[in-house]
Amino acid sequence: MNRRHALGALACAVTLPRLTTPLPAAAQSAETQPASSAAQALTEAWGLWKGSYLADDGRVVDELQEGASHSESQSYGLLLAATLRDEAAFDLIDSWTLRNLGIRDDRLLAWRWLPDVMPHVPDLNNASDGDLFYAWALIRGAEAFDRPQLKERAAAMARDLAASCVLESDGAARRLVFVPAADGFARESGNVINPSYYMPRAMEDIAEATGISAFAAAARDGMSIMSELSVQGLMPDWITLGPEGFFPDPELPDRNGYDAMRVPLFLIWSGLGNHPAVRRQAEALGMAAAAQVPTPVVMNRMTYAVQETSENPGYAALGGLVSCVASGLNGAAMPRFAADQPYYPATLHMFAMIAQIEASPSCVPI
Structure with missing residues (x-):
């Protein structure tokens, strides 16, 4: 797996629901017993996550x-710390990041x-998703810890991100696109x-939070x-998005893989569980399950053929949430x-747990 290969190799009308407040460290946000159990499980998972993937210096x-x-x-990591209201971990991660990546x-x-x-x-090239989530984490942290200066930092970061990575596409549609980095992803x-x-x-x-409507x-x-x-x-x-539509880029894989699996998760977390991308992913996962194939992590976009599977529970948790939301069942x-899985599936596991609590309460883990 090399989710960041592209950055290295290249050198380089929907109304959205409002954000809920960050979750407390304890289960006090829950209104029902199942929700309380889910919140408690998240709190316990956060402790395991920190012990396995967060170094003492905040890396x-x-x-x-x-x-x-x-x-x-x-x-x-910063978003998890803000959401779980762990100010010590938040400051540790933030300090290391500013010293070493800022x-x-x-x-x-x-x-x-x-x-x-x-x-x-x-x-020194950036990755726009990292910047986006960092600004969002600062906003959540400003609310969780009553530190308005964090929101000011988020606004400054968002201004530079919009200037570098929110571009107007060519063609009749003239859409705003969010490109992966300031450099390396423009084609003729x-x-x-x-x-x-x-x-x-x-x-x-x-x-x-910032007034930057481009986002x-x-x-x-x-x-x-x-x-x-x-x-x-x-x-x-x-x-690749061009004036004539979409087409695969010859330098990058045309597949549904480790990156694309986040799309339905982020849609569900955003309250958009009825989006067709969620239903498509659920359909493909259902076909794999019916064939008794382990959790798919790489699939053919058109045929749903499974090209790679994984036993890591984080990927299974993500698939379970997607399937539940698409089915409409409880x-x-x-x-x-x-915590004995790699950082990436472990973090998606944490995100799936948060998305379930914040956006899909009927999909309580079973």
């Missing part, structure tokens, strides 16, 4: 990616830190996009893009959190 470590830390992993001339973050090379940051034929870099809830909340517009256009892609099949990890087949 979130992705061992499968050369022991690297990314703006994505740091932003994901080294660009703007307010954005360098995308990767490597422990065994010098300099540790060989490429159009812009390469990664649908999983769109997080509608984060984009809408940033727009509301809300890009979120709406992104949902339209995903609806069109869903006509073709499953969400792609990468796709109860999701989400396994308990385990």
